[in-house]
Amino acid sequence: MKQWRREELEQRRAITSDDPLELLKRAVVNYDEKAAPKAAEQVIRQNIPPTKGLEAMTEAIRFIGDGFDIGELWLPDLVGAAKAMTAASDVLEEEIKRKGQEITALGTVLLGTMAGDIHDIGKTMLGTLLTAEGFRVRDLGTDVSANQFTEALEEHRADIIAMSSLLTSSAPHQGKVIQALRDQGLRDRVKVLVGGAAISQEFADQIGADGYDPTAPGGAKLATHMMEGGESE
Amino acid sequence: MTEFGFKRNFPPLEILSEGDVKDIHKGILDTLENTGIRFESEKALEILGDYGCEIDSEKNVVKFPPFLVEESLSKAPSSFRLHSRNPDDELIIGGDSVYFEGSVGMRAADPRTGERFTPTLEEDIQGVKVLDSLDNIHSLVSYCPYNEIQGIPDALRYTLNAAVRFMHSTKVARTASVSGSGQFSMKMAHLCGMGIDANVEPAPPLTFYKDAIENLFFACEVREYQDFPIRFGDGDVMGATAPATFAGSLVTSSAEIAAGIVLTQLVQPGKPVYAGHFVYPQNMKYGHPGFGGIEYGLQQAAFNQIWRKCGIPTYDAGGPSYVLSKNIGYQTGASKMQNLMVSALSGSHVIVIAGALFAELTWAPELAVLDNDICGSVGRFIKGFTVNNDTLALDLIDQVGQIPGTYLDKAHTREWWQKEFYQPKVWDDTPYDLWVERGRKNALDFAHERVEELLSTYESAALLTEKQQEGIEEILQEAIDHYQAKEMLTEDEAQQFWNTWNSVYHQ
Numbered sequence: 001m002k003q004w005r006r007e008e009l010e011q012r013r014a015i016t017s018d019d020p021l022e023l024l025k026r027a028v029v030n031y032d033e034k035a036a037p038k039a040a041e042q043v044i045r046q047n048i049p050p051t052k053g054l055e056a057m058t059e060a061i062r063f064i065g066d067g068f069d070i071g072e073l074w075l076p077d078l079v080g081a082a083k084a085m086t087a088a089s090d091v092l093e094e095e096i097k098r099k100g101q102e103i104t105a106l107g108t109v110l111l112g113t114m115a116g117d118i119h120d121i122g123k124t125m126l127g128t129l130l131t132a133e134g135f136r137v138r139d140l141g142t143d144v145s146a147n148q149f150t151e152a153l154e155e156h157r158a159d160i161i162a163m164s165s166l167l168t169s170s171a172p173h174q175g176k177v178i179q180a181l182r183d184q185g186l187r188d189r190v191k192v193l194v195g196g197a198a199i200s201q202e203f204a205d206q207i208g209a210d211g212y213d214p215t216a217p218g219g220a221k222l223a224t225h226m227m228e229g230g231e232s233e
Numbered sequence: 234m235t236e237f238g239f240k241r242n243f244p245p246l247e248i249l250s251e252g253d254v255k256d257i258h259k260g261i262l263d264t265l266e267n268t269g270i271r272f273e274s275e276k277a278l279e280i281l282g283d284y285g286c287e288i289d290s291e292k293n294v295v296k297f298p299p300f301l302v303e304e305s306l307s308k309a310p311s312s313f314r315l316h317s318r319n320p321d322d323e324l325i326i327g328g329d330s331v332y333f334e335g336s337v338g339m340r341a342a343d344p345r346t347g348e349r350f351t352p353t354l355e356e357d358i359q360g361v362k363v364l365d366s367l368d369n370i371h372s373l374v375s376y377c378p379y380n381e382i383q384g385i386p387d388a389l390r391y392t393l394n395a396a397v398r399f400m401h402s403t404k405v406a407r408t409a410s411v412s413g414s415g416q417f418s419m420k421m422a423h424l425c426g427m428g429i430d431a432n433v434e435p436a437p438p439l440t441f442y443k444d445a446i447e448n449l450f451f452a453c454e455v456r457e458y459q460d461f462p463i464r465f466g467d468g469d470v471m472g473a474t475a476p477a478t479f480a481g482s483l484v485t486s487s488a489e490i491a492a493g494i495v496l497t498q499l500v501q502p503g504k505p506v507y508a509g510h511f512v513y514p515q516n517m518k519y520g521h522p523g524f525g526g527i528e529y530g531l532q533q534a535a536f537n538q539i540w541r542k543c544g545i546p547t548y549d550a551g552g553p554s555y556v557l558s559k560n561i562g563y564q565t566g567a568s569k570m571q572n573l574m575v576s577a578l579s580g581s582h583v584i585v586i587a588g589a590l591f592a593e594l595t596w597a598p599e600l601a602v603l604d605n606d607i608c609g610s611v612g613r614f615i616k617g618f619t620v621n622n623d624t625l626a627l628d629l630i631d632q633v634g635q636i637p638g639t640y641l642d643k644a645h646t647r648e649w650w651q652k653e654f655y656q657p658k659v660w661d662d663t664p665y666d667l668w669v670e671r672g673r674k675n676a677l678d679f680a681h682e683r684v685e686e687l688l689s690t691y692e693s694a695a696l697l698t699e700k701q702q703e704g705i706e707e708i709l710q711e712a713i714d715h716y717q718a719k720e721m722l723t724e725d726e727a728q729q730f731w732n733t734w735n736s737v738y739h740q
Binding site for chain 2: 071074075076122125215216217
């Protein structure tokens with residue numbers, strides 16, 4: 001059982017500091033989308049390596065994620081923290097790119113809900129949880145076609161494609177994405193995870209996905225497991 | 234004609250003050266006027282623009298003048314009929330009528346273990362026959378009982394569901410709008426002399442996608458379908474696709490429905506519509522819908538009150554039906570009964586309930602039989618009772634007097650007890666010793682036996698003619714051609730479909 005105390009959350013939220021890295025962490029645990037990018041700009045102004053800023057936020061969002069795992073925090077907390085982190089990440093990543101540096105992350109995940117399906121709650125949750133796990137997440141939105149996935153794969157050099165379907169009618173499109181990856185010689189470069197209420201393990205096996213989980217929290221853990229070299233069970 | 238459906242014989246439960254209703258109604262009009270609704274349909278945008286709505290053609294967002302909304306709501310009838318080829322199964326929607334509807338699961342479940350499996354076409358047909366046999370179930374939802382069936386390609390699921398329902402049941406049904414399947418369901422309904430709801434579901438928040446709008450146009454513009462009502466169903470999730478508050482989510486969900494009704498009344502003035510509700514909280518731990526909680530009942534009660542003011546019948550699209558228990562147990566019954574009772578008391582005209590086990594994901598015929606009994610219980614409650622000289626029985630009370638007097642041997646008891654008491658068909662009411670002697674059976678055991686009994690004695694009230702059956706197959710072929718042209722169905726899948734169909738219907 002993880003050690004997690006609400007008192008610590010309150011302390012983290014109330015911390016006073018001039019250190020931009022501490023301010024970044026404070027913005028994340030307070031779900032403050034406005035303070036987070038301002039703190040990121042301070043990081044850059046003070047010549048602190050922007051990767052340090054990303055690391056600080058990852059530490060903070062893991063703390064929130066741990067609170068979620070043990071049932072003390074809830075999805076709105078997780079989503080709030082992730083949004084604050086994303087707002088600051090955009091600033092820091094831009095600076096990393098400008099300096100020609102590499103972004104360190106557990107991996108990059110492309111997310112999308114399939115063509116013909118407009119449900120995106122599960123996908124939004126997965127994106128948040130993946131961020132908390134330390135992934136870079138590129139959300140392609142809803143109603144995403146096979147070609148949009150393969151094009152985005154090249155652009156973002158993604159390690160994982162994660163697709164969700166709530167509607168049974170949209171589930172077959174997941175197979176089409178995998179087929180498009182094969183046709184374009186990209187299949188070996190990426191792991192494919194599928195999920196959503198319409199999907200089953202049998203279906204995942206049938207279309208040749210690398211992993212399946214029906215829930216977003218399970219999907220995030222599975223992605224981490226895969227990046228650490230594990231296989232889907 | 235025998236009595237079909239229930240009537241609520243007392244005023245509906247009202248939980249909002251008049252001021253609350255006015256505030257929510259104003260919130261709906263404000264949202265439609267200031268925030269607007271996104272319509273992914275050029276045709277809808279054009280029509281709404283022609284009638285004075287403000288159109289943002291970049292975002293496809295329509296803003297509605299309040300007078301147009303009020304005028305459109307007033308054009309929709311407060312009651313209407315849904316015909317069946319068996320006149321005994323006709324529904325009269327509106328007023329104090331209450332009907333219960335067969336529900337859906339994507340796949341089948343073992344009712345004891347919750348283990349999921351993909352049913353055969355034969356099992357799907359059996360599910361329809363069970364629902365058709367249940368005395369307290371009056372209509373069938375769009376893809377009930379199962380949606381994922383062995384040997385049926387994905388593109389044809391909804392059309393197959395409609396075909397099976399029309400072949401084996403005379404209870405009126407609902408279309409799905411997924412991938413244009415509604416047009417085939419409506420065609421089958423017309424062919425079989427059946428009523429059907431055209432299902433039009435917005436995609437919250439505040440959006441209508443193309444499939445839903447196409448179903449609306451089919452139901453309004455094709456002359457043969459103009460008697461079919463449109464059933465709008467919101468589907469907002471509190472805290473995810475709608476505000477977490479009851480008042481706020483009632484505003485967004487009702488704004489979506491009102492926008493759909495405006496479009497409908499512009500295309501076909503006087504078209505019958507229902508306002509369907511399916512708003513539930515987000516489960517904040519796992520992210521799935523928070524089915525089965527009492528929040529649903531609270532939503533539905535308020536929703537019924539708001540729409541009653543507009544004179545538009547309401548449909549409870551599944552709050553009592555969907556639960557999060559995986560097998561049949563205490564949680565299943567408690568979740569279903571609490572929301573079913575609230576829904577019926579507060580004035581829903583049709584309530585989806587029977588057979589759905591885990592969310593919309595599994596269905597079991599045993600649960601449909603158990604649900605039939607709670608529908609009977611709720612139906613008994615809303616009927617209330619009569620107070621007159623005969624039922625007050627003052628002369629009899631005087632005649633029986635005190636102990637050792639008894640009412641058991643009186644003609645009055647013989648006349649009244651079966652009218653006044655409701656007797657569930659599969660609840661365990663045996664004395665203890667008899668319960669042991671008969672193998673310690675519970676309601677689920679009795680429900681299983683009842684399923685077998687219903688299937689072994691099943692007789693359709695009105696079979697289709699040979700010509701109608703051929704017509705169903707022609708429509709199925711038309712659907713196959715449609716989906717093949719759209720590249721949603723391969724030649725092999727079409728062949729697989731006919732192999733499955735023929736193995737049951739043309740052995």
